[in-house]
Amino acid sequence: MKLQDESTNQKKLALRIAWIIPNVFCYALVIYFGFYVIDNASELKEINEFGKWVFMLFCLLLASLYGSFRIFTWIRAGKI
Incomplete structure (x- = not known):
């Protein structure tokens, strides 16, 4: 169970980075x-x-601004 949680957290972190970098640009x-x-x-x-x-x-x-709003709402909802 712990290994699966770690894998899920790594995927979520990768998704966060993939969405945040273009937003910063x-x-x-x-x-x-x-x-x-x-x-x-x-x-x-x-x-x-x-x-x-x-x-x-x-x-x-x-x-x-809309992109930032969507990213933060997705993070709070636990999607990414």
Whole structure:
């Protein structure tokens, strides 16, 4: 029984890592694109692309937050 529990815990840990690493990369993209938008705001406004970039940045942030929420709810439920 103990061996089976250890195997299950290792699988859950591997699943957690497999879900958390891409989520961390999503947050890194939010930060990177945030700096890009802030750094190039005046040029993006000149060519009327600023709103699109802010919208994409907002969508990426929402996707990252939703991913974090799902991961934490799965961990609490014991799925991963």
